[in-house]
Amino acid sequence: MESVRLLVLVLALLWSPGASGLRFIGDLRMDLSAVIRRVDRSFLSVTVDASLAAEEKFMSLLSSAKVRTLAKALSPSFLRFGGTRQDFMEFSPQRSHQDSGSTEDESCDQLELPSWLENQLKKAWTKQQLTLMREDLHRKYRRVKFTEDTVDLLNSFSVCSGMDLIFGLNALLRTDDNIWNSSNAGSLLQYCESRRYRMSWELGNEPNSYEKKAGVRVDGLQLGRDFSRLREMMSQSEFYRGAGLFGPDVGQPRDRRVDLLEGFLKTGSEAVDAITWHHYYVNGRDTSLEDFLDPEVLDSLALKTKEVLEKVRLVSPEKPVWLGETSSAYGGGAVGLSDTFAAGFMWLDKLGLAAKLGLDVVMRQVFIGSGSYHLVDENLDPLPDYWLSVLYKRLVGPEVLKVEFSSVAQRKRVRLYLHCANRKSYQSGAVTLISMNLSQKPVWISVPARVSSSTVEAFVLQSDRPEEEGLYSRCVTLNGVVLKMVDDRTLPDLKGTRLPPDEHLQLPAFSLAFFVLTDAGAPACK
Incomplete structure (x- = not known):
């Protein structure tokens, strides 16, 4: 089976003394040709x-x-x-x-x-x-x-x-x-x-x-x-x-x-x-x-x-x-x-x-x-994990794809998983990158040229309060907007932010995110 390898260059902004701004951390390889696992529809x-x-x-x-x-x-x-x-x-x-x-x-x-x-x-x-x-x-x-x-x-x-x-x-x-x-x-x-x-x-x-x-x-x-x-x-x-x-x-x-x-x-x-x-x-x-x-x-x-x-x-x-x-x-x-x-x-x-x-x-x-x-x-x-669960349901499909991250220094605190996107929400071939940044430094993921023309929808979850204090909050924001019910029968619109082509995918400090590459054309997801 033909293997499609995508190289994702990961950059991070380091504020430590002597840092000279952006520094190369490592690369992410994604195999979009084959499904490695398939979970239950009610995973x-x-x-x-x-x-x-x-x-x-x-x-x-x-x-x-x-x-x-x-x-x-x-x-x-x-x-x-x-x-x-x-x-x-x-x-x-x-x-x-x-x-x-x-x-x-x-x-x-x-x-x-x-x-x-x-x-x-x-x-x-x-x-x-x-x-x-x-x-x-x-x-x-x-x-x-x-x-x-x-x-x-x-x-x-x-x-x-x-x-x-x-x-x-x-x-x-x-x-x-x-x-x-x-x-x-x-x-x-x-x-x-x-x-x-x-x-x-x-x-x-x-x-x-x-x-x-x-x-x-x-x-x-x-x-x-x-x-x-x-x-x-x-x-x-x-x-x-x-x-x-x-x-x-x-x-x-x-x-x-x-x-x-x-x-x-x-x-x-x-x-x-x-x-x-x-x-x-x-x-x-x-x-x-x-x-x-x-x-x-x-x-x-x-x-x-x-x-x-x-x-x-x-x-x-x-x-x-x-x-x-x-x-x-x-x-x-x-x-x-x-x-x-x-x-x-x-x-x-x-x-x-x-x-x-x-x-x-x-x-x-x-x-x-x-x-x-x-x-x-x-x-x-609803508490923060509820909103996270709803987004997972809407964005992530049951097919698991292979990902590898080469940077030993950052792979533990920048945690990434890849699935086909939920086909009830996105067209065939779309993929969802599940992303976490456990550190207090922001991280950028550079989308490779092969899919740089693909529309990317970003769903970035952060606390409503800054830095470490925000980790203790019982509120969560989606792309900067606090999530709460409109009324007892209505959830808010959980819309992503469309990123321009070639835009780096940003993972802010202490953030959780889903990035949906809607036009990735992954053979495994068709």
Whole structure:
């Protein structure tokens, strides 16, 4: 196959003593002839944390017109309902199936939350989060019973937002022989089938931590058998026979987690449609801004991913591997960091690197829920990572292209990934350069002559405040304009800036950017 090599000269402005202005740093080579990876159409997906159902009334926040407007902009997407508290929840039906909540005749508008109730719930949710944080800190989790209302609201939210629901079942309901007790899940599946709710399933969340959370130890072999039992139940259902099942949602490889994954693969890999694992870079309780900008911290994802992929490919080489839950910092996120502009570097780099390494889906913890790593805050307003996610959805296609950057000195802090552009937004052959500048010096990328006549649309994200102070901001600008909703049902225009031919592509200090070369004519993208 003919290889098309493009040389991109990268220049940077250095202000250190003795610097003489612009200095050559290195070159970027892009192979536009072949796709090296292809990710799922719902690659960037999101979660709703099960903590939202700790008191069932808060599930009604998913009926907010504002929340649904924000969610629609992230479709197509999987919507995972799960997390720590899913293993402390039991389905407790309160009414006959015929009297269930939403019906197919009701429109999404009819099911929206009244504004007065939304305001009440937002105030109460702020207090509820303190209770949830205390439970997490002490690892003392109370049993929660949820009714048909939770399921109805999740279904309505996923349908009206254009997302595919994945429901996480409780795996800590166990018999005296330490086998999963499937009776409660059976009741839930029966209810969902009676309502014709199209959804997929998971079983358990981070089984490696069951002993700490609940004093229960489950080995990987038994875990796989539990999943096989769930698959058997699904196969007996005419409606869920072909539905998705994903797992085991184990934490990133370390100590016993590796044994758990290996054991699960032996007995359960055939039962699932994708292998899922979780990844966080740092501990949210003792991290720093420096960690969020540290190239070595960002590169740690590659080591963990390669280890998981290696284990899976030994047993099920064709099985997709997903990041079933992921964000910047575990423990609910890092207060004042995971919900700020600084978090965008970890998030965008994870998207770029995960696609390059061969992960098919990345589920962001959390779209809405407790903690500091949410995309939508406690006032239901979008945070910087939300806007970054929407732009990624609109601009980036599933095809990954090969890029190489020769400068050892700058390749760590100037991080670049290349995809075909999203074909719903751009013509065939267009490419999108995903760009990050983790340094306090601006960088220029010189477009080569071969594509210098191509139209370039620049989408540059920066904080609304200058220098390092801006990294702590919860606001973000697109090409200099602060992003915020026009109203509860309307997002702003997310338009790029067209650059003149031969113009250098500028990456300001501490910036994130997408550069779309609309007329690149990449053979791999046709």
